[in-house]
Amino acid sequence: MIGKHYATTWVPYLFLVYLGVPIFYLVSLPWDIAAFGLSLVAIFGVCYILGFKRRAWSFAAALAMTAIACTLAFLSDPGMITLGFYIVALAVFQARYWQTLAIMGALSVAIAAVLIGEFDLISPNEWANLLPPIAIMIAFPFIFRSMRRSRELRRQLDTANERIRHLIQQEERERIARDLHDTLGQTLTLISLKSEIAGKLVTRQPERARMEIQEIHGTARTALKQIRELVTDMRALRLTDELERARQLLRSANIVCEAEGFDAAEHVHPLEGHVLAYSLRETITNVVRHSGATRCAIALSQDATQLVLTVRDNGKGLPESGDGKLQAGNGLRNVRERLSFLGGQWQADSPPEGGCRIAMTLPVASRGEAGEQEQARARIMEMAIAREGKE
Numbered sequence: 389m390i391g392k393h394y395a396t397t398w399v400p401y402l403f404l405v406y407l408g409v410p411i412f413y414l415v416s417l418p419w420d421i422a423a424f425g426l427s428l429v430a431i432f433g434v435c436y437i438l439g440f441k442r443r444a445w446s447f448a449a450a451l452a453m454t455a456i457a458c459t460l461a462f463l464s465d466p467g468m469i470t471l472g473f474y475i476v477a478l479a480v481f482q483a484r485y486w487q488t489l490a491i492m493g494a495l496s497v498a499i500a501a502v503l504i505g506e507f508d509l510i511s512p513n514e515w516a517n518l519l520p521p522i523a524i525m526i527a528f529p530f531i532f533r534s535m536r537r538s539r540e541l542r543r544q545l546d547t548a549n550e551r552i553r554h555l556i557q558q559e560e561r562e563r564i565a566r567d568l569h570d571t572l573g574q575t576l577t578l579i580s581l582k583s584e585i586a587g588k589l590v591t592r593q594p595e596r597a598r599m600e601i602q603e604i605h606g607t608a609r610t611a612l613k614q615i616r617e618l619v620t621d622m623r624a625l626r627l628t629d630e631l632e633r634a635r636q637l638l639r640s641a642n643i644v645c646e647a648e649g650f651d652a653a654e655h656v657h658p659l660e661g662h663v664l665a666y667s668l669r670e671t672i673t674n675v676v677r678h679s680g681a682t683r684c685a686i687a688l689s690q691d692a693t694q695l696v697l698t699v700r701d702n703g704k705g706l707p708e709s710g711d712g713k714l715q716a717g718n719g720l721r722n723v724r725e726r727l728s729f730l731g732g733q734w735q736a737d738s739p740p741e742g743g744c745r746i747a748m749t750l751p752v753a754s755r756g757e758a759g760e761q762e763q764a765r766a767r768i769m770e771m772a773i774a775r776e777g778k779e
Contacts, residue, residue: 400436400440400477400481401437401440403474403477404433404436404437407429407432407433410425410429410460410464410468410471411426411429413464413465414426414429414464417464421463421464424463425460425463425464428456428459428460428463429456429460431452431456432453432456432457432460432471432474435449435450435452435453435456436449436453436474436477436478439453439478439482440478440481440482443482446478446482446483446487447483447484447487447490447491449478450475450478450479450483450487450491450494451490451491451494453471453474453475453478454472454475454491454494454495454498455498456471457469457471457472457475457498458498458501458502461498461502461506462502462505462506466502466503466506466509466510466514466518467514467517467518469498469499469502469518469522470518470521470522470525472495472498472499472522472525473521473525475491475495476492476495476525476528476529478491479491479492479495479529480528480529480532480533485533488529488533492526492529495525495526496526499522499525499526503518545640545641548640549637549640552633552636552637552640576611578607579604579607579608579611582600582603582604582607583604585597585600586600586601586604626661626662626665627650627653627656627661627664627665627668627688628650628653628654629665630665630666630668630669631647631650631653631668631686633669634668634669634672634686635647637672637673637676638672638675638676638684641676642682643675643676643681643682643683643684643701644682644683644684645684645685645686646683646684646685646686647685647686647687648685648686648687648688649687649688649689649690650688652688652690653688656690656695657752659730660695660730660750660752663726663727663729663730663732663750664688664695664697664748664750666723666726667697667723667726667727667734667748668686668697668699670720670722670723671699671720671723671746671748672684672686672699674720675699675701675703678703679701679703679704679705679743679744680703680704681701681702681703681704681743682702682703683701683702684699684700684701684702685698685699685700685701686698686699687700690752691752692752693751693752694749694750694751694752695749695750695751695752696747696748696749697747697748697749698745698746698747698748699745699746699748700739700743700744700745700746701743701744702741702742702743703743703744705738705742705743705744706736706738706744720734720736720746723748727748727749727750730750730751731750731751732748732749732750732751733747733748733749734746734747734748734749735747735749
């Protein structure tokens with residue numbers, strides 16, 4: 389993309405002004421050598437312009453320019469070989485990959501021929517002036533193409549992640565539609581039937597009609613409860629779903645994912661599962677964006693008193709603050725706050741073998757507690773979900 393934009397602007401032609409340097413040098417030579425050299429410089433400039441005007445001509449133009457630069461170097465001064473920067477520009481911005489390899493191969497042969505052929509005539513100072521630009525000329529096309537390839541891969545990764553998010557949203561819509569049909573559909577149908585019955589009995593059998601209306605009232609309350617459960621279920625995160633999302637995200641970033649201990653995740657309390665799922669999402673996002681890791685291990689363990697979610701990678705680790713402690717970004721600080729809200733802990737350390745290890749711990753309440761504590765936990769969950777919605 390950058391190469392195409394660059395080639396269609398006036399910028400490449402601006403550098404033709406630097407051809408004044410070899411022209412200034414050639415006019416100081418004998419007239420026959422100067423005339424021949426100036427003709428070659430003129431042809432060199434025309435080839436450069438044609439190479440940028442028509443991409444189909446760029447390969448032939450670059451090879452012709454290589455031959456001209458080599459001839460000028462032997463004719464006048466070895467420093468003329470630095471005209472290769474014009475050839476490199478064509479190779480980078482106009483030529484295809486195989487053409488770039490061929491052009492750089494030809495240019496390397498020309499440079500070697502000049503340096504070997506003029507070896508005795510090149511002073512130490514001239515060697516010091518020639519070698520750095522020659523090294524830059526040879527390396528630049530490959531460095532630039534590597535950077536361009538990296539940008540293209542990042543763009544493809546963003547596209548793939550967007551596609552994954554779209555598929556997840558589509559799947560969630562279909563699940564919501566199924567849930568509405570399977571739960572509310574039947575309940576609302578029952579309300580409709582009982583309303584018709586009550587309407588027919590209201591004059592003939594008022595007592596029975598009153599009973600039907602009471603049943604409609606109870607059914608409506610059931611429907612309201614189902615709606616609340618559905619809404620809570622839609623907004624809460626599931627630990628198993630977030631693990632699958634983490635796997636997809638890591639796979640898209642070419643990071644090998646290892647997960648263990650999630651077989652019992654379905655039995656984790658919804659509140660604990662929501663907080664740990666959010667924590668896993670933020671942690672994996674941090675791994676993909678900042679760690680530079682190639683492997684990531686996710687583990688869930690549970691005993692009678694606590695749940696522990698551990699994420700470990702082999703990346704560069706978290707940065708250290710002035711006091712030597714590991715420094716967490718905003719996302720990980722939010723994770724720490726959510727865990728502490730439920731009495732949990734967040735710990736990060738850098739193992740001796742490198743990378744980063746983050747452990748997120750939540751206390752596990754007794755499943756035999758009274759209904760009052762369950763209601764309190766539900767209120768806390770609603771507060772946590774509402775807080776996430778604001779963020």
